[in-house]
């Protein structure tokens with residue numbers, strides 16, 4: 112947030128510079144705009160001629176009609192080029208943001224809530240085009256404004272000078288009205304988002320509210336949220352009340368000055384009636400165009416926030432570091448944590464961790480909740496870097512190996528393994544570097560104990576899994592994730608509570624599949640599930656970010672009090688669960 116504030120307009124202009132905007136289309140649009148505005152400026156001249164009696168002069172009348180039509184065509188062409196440019200600009204920026212979002216390091220995703228990251232790619236890129244369009248409108252407005260003043264000055268110096276003080280008034284009123292209208296509108300939007308979030312959450316948690324008898328308190332809480340929304344709406348209504356007459360006043364002052372003072376000049380014989388009408392037309396140009404400055408200012412302010420947010424993402428570092436070694440020579444070597452300390456924030460989660468994870472064997476981490484077990488897996492996957500110390504593979508620091516190569520060597524199965532919409536086949540082969548044959552697919556599914564349920568679906572491997580895999584059960588999703596790990600055939604396997612969310616029946620099937628998967632791989636298990644842990648070649652007990660003991664299940668049962676306690680708690684829990692089932 113701090114950084115965001117500091118970036119200011121630099122972020123906005125930096126992004127404009129970096130974005131591949133269709134400048135050619137914008138410039139053609141601008142040229143047509145200039146031509147249209149230029150011709151438009153001639154119209155009052157012909158109006159004056161017609162009023163002065165040349166209504167029967169065909170040349171003048173045709174020129175007048177022709178000018179009007181041509182000016183309209185040019186203005187429409189200008190708008191057309193801008194309209195074509197808009198979606199191109201937006202898409203180019205969206206592509207830039209998406210590419211960056213895919214490449215940025217994991218810690219960056221934690222800096223903004225995911226809902227906000229979605230806006231960075233859906234809504235925010237549109238602002239650049241809005242600003243460019245408004246900038247074009249303002250350039251044309253300035254051209255029309257200056258030309259109109261020059262023509263008016265030529266026509267009548269006195270009336271022009273009388274009108275000049277009105278321009279700053281229009282500017283101030285427009286800017287002021289725009290500022291307060293936007294501020295109150297944003298206030299209403301923010302409160303609206305607040306009440307939507309409040310009601311959505313409470314209505315989904317009605318069981319909790321009623322079980323704890325919190326209805327009365329929630330009624331009061333809801334009233335407070337509604338009151339805030341009401342206050343914001345009241346402020347907006349008051350601003351709207353003043354906005355309309357103030358904007359009308361600018362028009363009234365302009366028209367009033369021209370008609371009253373112009374009328375006097377006509378009366379004195381210093382001006383013709385036709386000139387007064389021509390003058391009046393130019394004054395309308397000025398009034399309409401001055402308003403565009405206010406609109407540009409408002410959009411610039413909105414765009415600044417949106418583009419700063421995009422710039423924060425686009426200007427960040429990519430995860431992909433060049434000139435790194437391939438993984439191949441190191442595959443099959445031990446993984447070592449050398450004096451590793453790490454914290455997500457200032458608070459240390461891992462503290463001077465030294466341990467070896469032997470190649471081709473199963474290592475399990477156990478320890479109390481929050482002691483840093485999953486964090487160890489994140490460091491192995493290189494989603495985070497150790498603050499101090501390093502992770503080694505053989506004699507090579509992990510960081511020296513290309514990150515893509517590194518992650519291709521790791522398969523990961525988590526508690527709620529992520530599936531994405533698409534077919535079962537898409538999900539099993541996700542990230543695979545070759546086209547999988549049906550035999551390969553079937554084999555992976557069979558090892559994962561998934562083949563029988565997949566084949567029961569009429570569409571088999573082509574069955575759609577739904578959003579986040581919602582059309583499958585938890586156990587089915589887990590087994591698809593295990594099949595994915597089988598087909599990936601990576602030498603390192605990470606299992607993070609892979610059976611924790613399953614019922615007893617699925618747990619048994621998944622455990623069987625996992626045991627098959629672990630064979631001959633460097634496996635790291637983080638689990639409360641003792642069936643998996645106790646068979647590990649080595650178990651490392653973690654407490655307060657440190658490895659306090661290690662050994663086999665039997666050894667630790669004898670030697671380590673914390674381990675004994677963890678096993679007891681788990682056995683008791685398992686007993687209770689099987690009783691409940």
Ligand SMILES: Nc1ncnc2c1ncn2[C@@H]1O[C@H](COP(=O)(O)OP(=O)(O)OP(=O)(O)O)[C@@H](O)[C@H]1O
Pocket residue numbers: 221455456460478479480481482483484485486487
């Ligand atoms: N993204 C994050 N940002 C900040 N702190 C985090 C983040 N992820 C985890 N932590 C903190 O780091 C500590 C270790 O978390 P970790 O997930 O490694 O624990 P764990 O041993 O796997 O716990 P559990 O057994 O409950 O899953 C916890 O105190 C947690 O609050």
